[in-house]
Amino acid sequence: MHPEKLEQLLQMVAQGKKSVAQARQELKHLPFEDLGFAKTDHHRHLRQGAPEVIFGQNKSVKQIIAIARALIKTSDHVLVTRVDSSKARLIKASALPAVYHREAQDIVIGKKRLPVGEGLVVVAAAGTADIPVAEEAALTARLLKAKVEKLYDVGVAGIHRLLAHTQLLQQARCIVAVAGMEGALASVLGGLVACPVIGVPTSVGYGASFGGTSALLTMLNSCAPNVSVVNIDNGFGAGFSAGLINRTLQVPSPKDRLSGC
Numbered sequence: 001m002h003p004e005k006l007e008q009l010l011q012m013v014a015q016g017k018k019s020v021a022q023a024r025q026e027l028k029h030l031p032f033e034d035l036g037f038a039k040t041d042h043h044r045h046l047r048q049g050a051p052e053v054i055f056g057q058n059k060s061v062k063q064i065i066a067i068a069r070a071l072i073k074t075s076d077h078v079l080v081t082r083v084d085s086s087k088a089r090l091i092k093a094s095a096l097p098a099v100y101h102r103e104a105q106d107i108v109i110g111k112k113r114l115p116v117g118e119g120l121v122v123v124a125a126a127g128t129a130d131i132p133v134a135e136e137a138a139l140t141a142r143l144l145k146a147k148v149e150k151l152y153d154v155g156v157a158g159i160h161r162l163l164a165h166t167q168l169l170q171q172a173r174c175i176v177a178v179a180g181m182e183g184a185l186a187s188v189l190g191g192l193v194a195c196p197v198i199g200v201p202t203s204v205g206y207g208a209s210f211g212g213t214s215a216l217l218t219m220l221n222s223c224a225p226n227v228s229v230v231n232i233d234n235g236f237g238a239g240f241s242a243g244l245i246n247r248t249l250q251v252p253s254p255k256d257r258l259s260g261c
Helices: 003-014 020-026 044-048 061-072 085-092 128-143 185-190 207-220 235-248 254-259
Strands: 032-034 039-041 078-081 098-101 106-109 118-125 146-152 174-179 197-201 227-229
Touching: 003 020, 039 061, 061 078, 061 085, 078 128, 085 098, 085 106, 106 128, 118 128, 118 235, 128 146, 128 174, 128 197, 128 235, 146 235, 174 185, 174 207, 174 235, 185 197, 185 207, 185 227, 197 207, 197 235, 207 227
Parallel strands: 118 146, 118 174, 174 197, 197 227
Antiparallel strands: 032 039, 078 106, 098 106
């Protein structure tokens, strides 16, 4: 359940506008709801400040829709990752308010617009071929209420393209560096800024890149101490971590402190 909704419910009980029995009925699915094939984690927003995300790969359309319908009851937005266009068409044909982000291969379900965001997360992609993974990272960070700026095709083969954005990079609270081939972008960015850099190796590259393993090893061996690394093509994980870092560095309002966000 969204912290704000839980707070509103408790206030209504305290004010006598709802009975304890009514509140109990609304809270009956906490901490999770058993759908038989899945146990939707309604408590995750309270624990982590973000609702559960649906990994769409290898799930049927019917399963995705059922899980999404359960989660959207207590969340403003539900993110479904790794969804191909054929699955997306079927999900959009359901009654769910779904928007398909084709390049990221993600679906966002929710009636509200995505938040404008605060702070700054920069998502940098070395090449145009790395954009799908970068888009997944950017969308995920936006859902965690970060302001996101994208820098695409700024790989080290033409490093002047990256250096032209130095001022923006140095304003970031966190940077996601998405790169295939040799994966050097993360180290270069790490040497330019004082914030955390999250390296995302991609499976883009010629034969000796070994499906992203070369970029992964380069990033893991970075001499820049502010670089950490997620798995190959894991734009979601990088975007989520970047969003958490951005949020942690914000000064929380009294309301946020109360809700645990």
